[in-house]
Amino acid sequence: MSTTIIRGGTVVDPANHLNGCRDLVIQEGVVTAIADANGSHETSDAECIDATGCLVVPGLIDIHVHLREPGYEYKETVETGTRAAVAGGFTAVACMANTNPVNDSAAVTDYIRDKATAAGLARVFPIGAVSKGLQGEELAEIGEMHRAGIVAVSDDGMPIMNGGLMRRALEYTAMFGLPVIVHEEERTIAADGVMNEGSLSLRLGLKGVPAAAEEAMVARDIALLERTGGRLHIAHLSTAGSVQLVRAAKQRGLPVTAEVTPHHFTLTEAAVDGYNANAKMNPPLRTQHDVDAVRQGLADGTIDVIATDHAPHHRDEKDVEFDQAANGIVGLETALPLALRLVEETGIPLETIVAALTVNPARVLNLPHGTLSVGAPADVTVIDAQRRWTVEAARFRSKSRNTPFDGMQMQGQAILTMVGGRIVYRAAAGPNA
Amino acid sequence: MPFTHRHLLGLEGLSRDELTFLLDTASSFKEISERDIKKVPTLRGKTVVSLFYEASTRTRASFEIAAKRMSADFVSLSSSTSSVTKGETLLDTARNLAAMRPDAIILRHSAAGAPHFLAARLECPIINAGDGAHEHPTQALLDALTIRERKRNMEGLTVAIVGDVLHSRVARSNIFALKTLGATVRLVGPPTLLPPELRAWGDTTSNLAEGVRDADVIMMLRIQLERQGKNFFPTVDEYSRYFCLTQRVVAHARPDVMILHPGPMNRGIEIASDVADGPYSVIMDQVTNGIAVRMAVLYLLANRPRMESETEQEAVETPAPAQPRRLRRRAG
Numbered sequence: 001m002s003t004t005i006i007r008g009g010t011v012v013d014p015a016n017h018l019n020g021c022r023d024l025v026i027q028e029g030v031v032t033a034i035a036d037a038n039g040s041h042e043t044s045d046a047e048c049i050d051a052t053g054c055l056v057v058p059g060l061i062d063i064h065v066h067l068r069e070p071g072y073e074y075k076e077t078v079e080t081g082t083r084a085a086v087a088g089g090f091t092a093v094a095c096m097a098n099t100n101p102v103n104d105s106a107a108v109t110d111y112i113r114d115k116a117t118a119a120g121l122a123r124v125f126p127i128g129a130v131s132k133g134l135q136g137e138e139l140a141e142i143g144e145m146h147r148a149g150i151v152a153v154s155d156d157g158m159p160i161m162n163g164g165l166m167r168r169a170l171e172y173t174a175m176f177g178l179p180v181i182v183h184e185e186e187r188t189i190a191a192d193g194v195m196n197e198g199s200l201s202l203r204l205g206l207k208g209v210p211a212a213a214e215e216a217m218v219a220r221d222i223a224l225l226e227r228t229g230g231r232l233h234i235a236h237l238s239t240a241g242s243v244q245l246v247r248a249a250k251q252r253g254l255p256v257t258a259e260v261t262p263h264h265f266t267l268t269e270a271a272v273d274g275y276n277a278n279a280k281m282n283p284p285l286r287t288q289h290d291v292d293a294v295r296q297g298l299a300d301g302t303i304d305v306i307a308t309d310h311a312p313h314h315r316d317e318k319d320v321e322f323d324q325a326a327n328g329i330v331g332l333e334t335a336l337p338l339a340l341r342l343v344e345e346t347g348i349p350l351e352t353i354v355a356a357l358t359v360n361p362a363r364v365l366n367l368p369h370g371t372l373s374v375g376a377p378a379d380v381t382v383i384d385a386q387r388r389w390t391v392e393a394a395r396f397r398s399k400s401r402n403t404p405f406d407g408m409q410m411q412g413q414a415i416l417t418m419v420g421g422r423i424v425y426r427a428a429a430g431p432n433a
Numbered sequence: 434m435p436f437t438h439r440h441l442l443g444l445e446g447l448s449r450d451e452l453t454f455l456l457d458t459a460s461s462f463k464e465i466s467e468r469d470i471k472k473v474p475t476l477r478g479k480t481v482v483s484l485f486y487e488a489s490t491r492t493r494a495s496f497e498i499a500a501k502r503m504s505a506d507f508v509s510l511s512s513s514t515s516s517v518t519k520g521e522t523l524l525d526t527a528r529n530l531a532a533m534r535p536d537a538i539i540l541r542h543s544a545a546g547a548p549h550f551l552a553a554r555l556e557c558p559i560i561n562a563g564d565g566a567h568e569h570p571t572q573a574l575l576d577a578l579t580i581r582e583r584k585r586n587m588e589g590l591t592v593a594i595v596g597d598v599l600h601s602r603v604a605r606s607n608i609f610a611l612k613t614l615g616a617t618v619r620l621v622g623p624p625t626l627l628p629p630e631l632r633a634w635g636d637t638t639s640n641l642a643e644g645v646r647d648a649d650v651i652m653m654l655r656i657q658l659e660r661q662g663k664n665f666f667p668t669v670d671e672y673s674r675y676f677c678l679t680q681r682v683v684a685h686a687r688p689d690v691m692i693l694h695p696g697p698m699n700r701g702i703e704i705a706s707d708v709a710d711g712p713y714s715v716i717m718d719q720v721t722n723g724i725a726v727r728m729a730v731l732y733l734l735a736n737r738p739r740m741e742s743e744t745e746q747e748a749v750e751t752p753a754p755a756q757p758r759r760l761r762r763r764a765g
Contacts, residue, residue: 199630203445205545205567205605274553275546321523321544323565 002047003027004421008037009051009382013058014355015371024056026378029421034372049416051382055350058358058370059091059379059419062332064156064181064235064259064307067093067124069115070108071100076312076399078115078124081332084310084398085122086425088332089414091379092123092369093310094361096156097134104129104140106148113149121424123379125151125365130169130180134158137165139172146176151365154181156235157282161187163220170221170230179231179257179364184217184242185209185283194323196269196284204275206322209284211239218242222249225256233364234258236309238283240293247302257364259305260294262331262338263404267291271404277318277325278404281311299348304360306353308335312400330398334391336383337410344411382416384427389413436733440552440559443568445609452610456578459722459729465502466724476505479735482530483539485562486512486523486547491696491720492562492572496539499727505735508535523547524554531557537735540564545602558734566600572695573606575726577614579719580650583691588615593645593686594635595621595676596654596703597665599628603695604654608634619644622676625665641676648686653678653694656703669702679705683713691715 004026011022011034018034025033025046062085068076078095085093095112097103103112109126116124128145130153132138142153153173160166160182169180190213195201197208218234222245225232234246237258246258263281268288271279279285297303311328318325339357343350362370369379391408393401417425436454444452465473481500485493493509500507512518516526523542530538537558540548545565552559563569577587584590592611598604598620608618618635620627621644627637638644645651656672666672683690692704692713700706709716 197628199633202599202628202630203605205565205602207566275549316522319524321542321550322546323544 003045004047004049006049006051006056006380006382009054009056011056011372012351012354013372014351015058015359016373018372019351022056024372024380026380026421029378031372031374031376031378033374049382053384053386054415055383055385057354057381057383058372059381059417060089060336060357061092061361061367061370062090062308062310062335063094063152063305063361063365065093065095065310065332066098066312066328067095067112068312069099070111074399075314078112079119079121080397080399081310081312082116082119082121082124084330084332084396086417086419087397087414088334089336089381089383089417090122090332091381091417091419092125092367093332094125094127094151094365096127096154097129098157102129102134103127103145104132104134106141106144109145109148109150122419123369125149125367127152127154127156127181129153130155130160131165136160136162139165139168142173142178143176146178150178151367152179152181152233154183154235156181156183159183159185159187159217163224166221167224167228170224170228170232173231174229177231177366179233181233181235182217182221183235184214184221184237186213186216189213189216193284194280195272196286198269198287200269200273204273206272211241211286211290214239214283215241215245218245222246222254222256225249225254230255232256236261236264236283236307237294237297237303238264238286238290240290243293243297243302247297247300250302257304258297258302259307260298260303261307261309262335263329265291265294265298265342266338267404275322276404277320277322278329278402280322280325280327281309281329282327295342295346295348298342298356299346299352304356305364306335306339306356307361308332310398311402312398313402314400318402329402329404330396330400333396333398334403334405334410336414337412340385340412378418378421380418381414383412384415385412387411387413387415439734440548441570441730441734442548442552442559442561443609444570444573444606444613445568447610447613449613449615452577452613455574455726455729455733456581458733459574459578459725462728462732463722463725465728466721471502472504473502474504475732476500476503476536476735479505479536480508480534481505481537481539481731481735482508482510482535483562484510484527484530485541486517487541487543487563489541489562491723492541495720495723496562496727499724500731502724503728503731505536505731524551527551527555531555537731558737560730560734563602565602566605567602568606568609569602570606571723571726571730572603573610574730575719575723576607576652576693576695577610578722578726579693579715580691582718582722583715584649587611590616590649591619591647592616592650592652593619593621593648594652594654595641595644595678597626597656597660598622598631598654599626600657600660601654607652619648621645623666623672641678641682642685645682645686648690650691650693651678651683651686653692653704655695655697656699658699673702677701677703677705678708680707680711683708693719695719
């Protein structure tokens with residue numbers, strides 16, 4: 001029986017309220033002991049990984065990525081996307097349905113899962129479409145996809161403008177316990193806006209998307225949730241008003257959860273100035289007031305999850321006029337240090353940040369991951385929280401390089417990533433085995 | 434203070450000295466267009482390319498005439514007759530043109546920031562001839578020149594800008610320039626076209642008579658007929674009931690008010706014909722001044738010696754000071 005011991009690190013496992021120096025013992029791909037770091041459990045045939053000075057956390061889980069396969073393999077594939085994931089410390093990702101063909105059938109779900117198995121890197125949990133072809137008109141065969149292994153439904157990228165469809169989706173998914181993940185954007189308000197609406201959009205002559213476009217839909221879906229019995233998860237929440245709406249809904253006990261992206265808690269719309277297409281995303285980067293509000297939302301538990309909305313695009317889709325540039329940025333390889341920075345900058349406890357990257361996303365999707373409990377699959381991320389490095393987009397494992405963080409100084413990096421007891425990533429200058 | 438920028442992308446951020454220098458240079462070029470032989474050799478051997486992705490009569494003809502009066506070779510391309518119709522990207526089109534070594538590229542494009550996008554990627558000087566709803570710097574320069582000729586001092590003038598401020602690049606460039614030159618701007622239009630953030634630039638009002646009260650200058654903006662049906666206002670007819678500049682409205686302004694319009698005008702919609710053609714109108718002066726302004730801009734940007742050491746950053750070396758008087762002698 002093969003044994004691996006991750007020795008001497010600071011184990012942070014929010015699900016078990018653990019934050020202390022421990023040895024993690026892994027056998028046959030499962031956590032079998034979290035022991036005091038005294039070496040008493042060591043055996044001669046155990047493989048030891050020295051994590052002294054490092055954080056040892058449950059494998060990070062990103063419940064919002066676009067792996068682009070099938071259909072857009074020139075942007076990303078399941079293999080390159082999961083390679084980026086494990087390099088960023090993520091052991092599991094949930095991928096959105098806006099592929100070509102759309103993941104609105106069991107066949108596409110199977111295809112994605114097969115690709116993930118072949119890649120053998122991070123775990124991949126497909127998210128099925130809410131509506132056929134993401135058209136926002138008729139429900140997709142959610143039950144069939146559920147049997148094939150989807151973990152949620154979402155029309156991400158396309159808001160569900162049809163409120164009647166949204167109501168039925170919340171009702172119907174209750175049968176499977178699947179959350180409905182929503183991209184909140186009232187299209188008639190957002191119109192053809194390309195950045196946050198405000199003084200900067202006015203100055204740059206770019207069309208704006210007001211905060212109300214998001215908040216109107218958040219309010220609608222919370223109202224629908226009151227009597228439908230489903231579970232609502234709000235993707236990439238971006239405005240102060242949305243935070244307030246979710247906070248109030250949670251206080252009423254509604255089954256709503258929310259996520260924020262690293263870029264929405266790090267950057268403001270100012271990044272757009274100079275017509276920087278790598279600062280173009282949907283929802284757009286907002287104001288400092290909104291950044292402060294989403295950080296507060298993370299701190300007080302209104303926002304449960306940090307998710308990247310990893311959105312790879314080819315260079316040719318960004319190197320165009322701002323109006324025509326594709327929305328979104330890659331996030332898997334920069335999320336962790338940006339999240340750790342919040343601990344430094346805002347005083348949000350490390351445990352809260354780790355929970356937002358592990359146990360909380362696992363709970364949103366009902367996954368048996370995100371914890372180092374004895375008996376849990378040994379998905380582990382070892383982080384050197386002190387390591388300083390510079391983002392070099394040209395060296396990303398992702399196929400795409402669309403990031404506003406290129407050249408930025410970072411602190412903290414995953415140095416070892418383990419999925420089911422198997423090391424799937426080890427940083428070049430990682431700890432010695 | 435000379436003008437040391439490599440490109441003319443907008444008027445925002447230019448200093449009062451830089452704007453004054455541009456206007457002074459333009460003033461000195463005016464006389465050339467009054468001659469019998471309207472040509473000087475200043476830009477002989479220089480090549481200027483204009484690349485227009487939007488329809489234009491005035492701006493395009495004005496740039497072409499300006500370039501030709503300076504003896505530049507002028508090549509005019511529009512999206513409808515270029516490889517754009519074959520799907521070529523803006524960057525590829527511009528790169529190919531730049532590879533032919535022009536001394537300036539004049540760009541008109543419907544996307545805000547399109548000239549900035551090219552300026553960051555090409556060595557060639559880029560002149561913004563209008564980018565979406567962002568800026569139209571040569572238009573605002575010719576407006577400022579026209580105002581300055583009559584009012585001498587911009588300091589303390591009140592300029593009412595009336596119409597679709599939200600979508601107007603003419604308005605933005607004028608607001609930036611006029612404020613830098615010391616004027617006060619008032620913005621007038623229906624609330625749908627006056628977002629609240631505009632108040633950072635000037636007072637706003639939806640009452641036309643109030644907006645032009647005691648104004649020294651009224652600058653009318655073209656109302657784009659395409660806006661109809663987008664709910665910024667119900668109909669053009671209703672718009673004109675509230676925002677058409679008529680003689681009756683002009684009476685609220687100062688007796689020596691100047692009335693500007695960048696063209697093309699919608700007569701009877703945003704401006705009454707008797708106002709457009711009346712004694713306060715300087716609309717044709719604007720067009721004439723457009724030539725001088727564009728000559729000045731081409732002179733300052735296309736005439737720069739090509740430096741081997743020039744980098745992506747703005748060159749800091751000082752170009753030879755403008756000497757149009759000497760040039761004139763040589764030409765005369």
